[in-house]
Amino acid sequence: MNTLKRFFAATMLAIAVMCGVSATAQTIQNSHYGTAGYIKSDGTVQDSHYSTIGHIKSDATVQDSHYSTIGYIKSDGTVQDNHYSTIGHIKSDGTVQDSHYSTLGYVKSDGTVQDSHYSTKGYARGVKKEWAAAAFFFFFF
DSSP, X not given: OXXXXXXXXXXXXXXXXXXXXXXXXXXXXXXXXXXXXXXXXXSEEEETTSOEEEEEOTTSEEEETTSOEEEEEOTTSEEEETTSOEEEEXXXXXXXXXXXXXXEEEEOTTXXXXXXXXXXXXXXXXXXXXXXXHHIIIIIO
């Protein structure tokens, strides 16, 4: 998995960890409103076929489907890879940035997920924006 993809994946998972886990699975949709995946209450991230593609642990560790650590999300929104190198940042307003603070995308308050050019990549209505950022940028882009 390349660094950018890892960052996006970690970001989505991190957001989920920082916001807590809800009681039910949350649906993530693509830009055409098709189901892209789910975030379950135990931190399991699934694709649209219910196959597990990752895990969000309560200690903010991000793991792939085989439970190998791929990153960490710090309480300040810093996203680190499995070697503890900073690969990005998740801002409280839903802005997702790389390690050099260049904007990669946005999660709007209505659940719309956009890339850095404001093109809609998907929707996560009813999902906390931190969860949405982690899910889209880690697993669904």
